[in-house]
Amino acid sequence: MPELPEVEVTRLSLAEPIRGARIEAVALGKPLRWPLGCAPQDLVGQEVVGLRRRGKYLLADTSVGLLLVHLGMSGSLRFGGGLPPAGVHDHFEMLTTRGTLRLHDPRRFGAVVYVHGEQDPVAMKLLDGLGMEPLSDEFSLTAFQTGLKKSRMPIKQLLLAGRLVVGVGNIYASEVLFMAGIRPTTSAARIGPVRAQKLHAAIRTVLARAVSMGGSTLRDFSSAEGVAGHFQNQTSVYGRDGAPCHVCGTPIKVLRQGQRSSYFCPACQRP
DNA sequence: CTAACCTCCTGTTCGC
């Protein structure tokens, strides 16, 4: 499941190879979450001039406009020459002078959307309201604490909502709350300064570590170069229901919050 | 305004 680290790993592996690539052809497979927003041939001749990330969106700036790419639940990008023939789950393919960019996405929750720029209404709708970037300087402790106090939502669900801070999906939400010693069900507003500081630090630490490990590969995520991640092998709580906590030995528990699984250690994490 | 719920999709896992 691509969360911020997986998207950042993709960006890091793709940014340099694709910079300066001129689009020569675009082919679409089955429909993705949203329509492309232009005719495929409209992209031909445009040059990719940079690759940024906002939350879990990749933003490919072209000489004319902007391509928004979201990996959804099961998406991954590949870029290069000599890719194998496109399969049934390859739904967007872009031939360029530097290689072929391909979106592989079995569940098709992902999307590729072309807009004229970040001020385009379609882009605004998607990007407006996103929270702070956790790995940037804007993610300050004071801003984070202020945001926590404003919500009585369970902290797990506040993190997932992405309005306060972006990029923390289901896997990493469980992990950062374990590191901070906070139960997923704890109301955000009830988190005091000490634990808020721990949570703030945990978000940065866990996400940065996951990026350095190439992200998590639960099924078939890989970087644009096809390299799998390793973070999934060292989760503290995610996916470890019933297994002993690495810190205290207590069996890890799982509960459901908003149709999502939350994993936690009942001893290490306090309400 | 917030928050809970619904929806999209398909590969995998589970229960009988």
Place this chain on the structure above:
DNA sequence: TGCGAACAGGAGGTTA
């Protein structure tokens, strides 16, 4: 062994 049901989940849209 087979097969349908349940599950996984990002996140925008809808409803209360």
